[in-house]
Amino acid sequence: MVVYSIKDIEKLSGVKAHTIRMWERRYGVIQPKRTSKNIRYYDDEDLKLILNIALLNRSGIKISHISSMEPHQIIDKVSEITEVDSQFESELDALTLSILEMEEEKFVRILNKKIESLGFENTMNDVIYPLLDKLSTMWIAGSIKGAHEHFVSNIIRRKIIKAIEDESESEQFQDMKCLIFLPENENHELSLLFLHYILKKLGLRTISLGFGIPIMDALEAYNIYKPNYVFSIINDSYAEEPLQEFIDIMAPNMPEAQLILSGYQTIKQRFKLPPNCKVIKGISEVKQLFKRVAS
Numbered sequence: 001m002v003v004y005s006i007k008d009i010e011k012l013s014g015v016k017a018h019t020i021r022m023w024e025r026r027y028g029v030i031q032p033k034r035t036s037k038n039i040r041y042y043d044d045e046d047l048k049l050i051l052n053i054a055l056l057n058r059s060g061i062k063i064s065h066i067s068s069m070e071p072h073q074i075i076d077k078v079s080e081i082t083e084v085d086s087q088f089e090s091e092l093d094a095l096t097l098s099i100l101e102m103e104e105e106k107f108v109r110i111l112n113k114k115i116e117s118l119g120f121e122n123t124m125n126d127v128i129y130p131l132l133d134k135l136s137t138m139w140i141a142g143s144i145k146g147a148h149e150h151f152v153s154n155i156i157r158r159k160i161i162k163a164i165e166d167e168s169e170s171e172q173f174q175d176m177k178c179l180i181f182l183p184e185n186e187n188h189e190l191s192l193l194f195l196h197y198i199l200k201k202l203g204l205r206t207i208s209l210g211f212g213i214p215i216m217d218a219l220e221a222y223n224i225y226k227p228n229y230v231f232s233i234i235n236d237s238y239a240e241e242p243l244q245e246f247i248d249i250m251a252p253n254m255p256e257a258q259l260i261l262s263g264y265q266t267i268k269q270r271f272k273l274p275p276n277c278k279v280i281k282g283i284s285e286v287k288q289l290f291k292r293v294a295s
Contacts, residue, residue: 178206181208199231236264247259
């Protein structure tokens with residue numbers, strides 16, 4: 001069993017500690033456990049309850065009313081609200097609960113609704129990435145397991161692949177080709193897939209080699225495909241060795257292309273960039289890059 005302090009619950013739920021204490025003292029909706037030294041703590045069921053209460057409260061239901069509801073009524077009301085609610089914070093709670101309980105149908109339903117109302121790109125930026133940040137915190141706290149991570153990653157992966165397939169071809173940059181890949185020991189596939197979606201949406205002819213690609217295979221693909229741009233994301237790979245080694249092999253061997261790098265190691269490490277290599281911070285800079293190319 002995972003045990004949480006009130007500060008842990010505040011961080012995971014987004015509900016301030018003084019608000020949680022008020023809910024406990026004034027309304028009795030939460031009953032924390034106590035150690036032998038009378039220190040309050042919470043478990044996974046308490047976390048789920050607080051997420052449910054927070055979702056209802058953010059949706060406009062007063063805590064005084066929630067406190068009069070039976071547990072099954074709270075769950076039923078949450079299910080009802082997640083069908084119609086449009087607030088990002090409430091939907092993050094709902095998505096988080098769906099992950100904790102591995103309710104794929106509910107998770108997909110909420111996600112589809114956001115894609116329908118916001119579009120796929122905005123859903124990724126406003127819902128999915130904040131959700132993944134929240135899950136990272138929960139992973140550190142121990143409230144989600146490897147199974148939860150695989151569960152949500154697989155759903156999001158399917159959604160991005162579908163978005164790539166559904167995106168219509170644009171003629172804006174049809175004479176420009178992109179090659180994208182993640183090097184060996186790099187497995188942040190969702191970031192690579194979203195980059196693929198953005199490049200296709202911009203109108204660039206793009207192929208992806210996937211993740212865990214040896215440098216020689218990437219260079220072989222360059223020689224065959226002859227892209228104008230080669231993108232790679234460096235987060236976990238080259239954490240124990242200089243990123244300069246990767247750059248010094250890649251850049252000179254693809255003289256007709258621009259090597260575009262992003263990721264944590266490009267921020268953490270110092271290195272020299274050859275003329276055909278550029279570092280960007282994220283998707284927004286990808287758009288800016290091709291906006292300048294188009295002008």
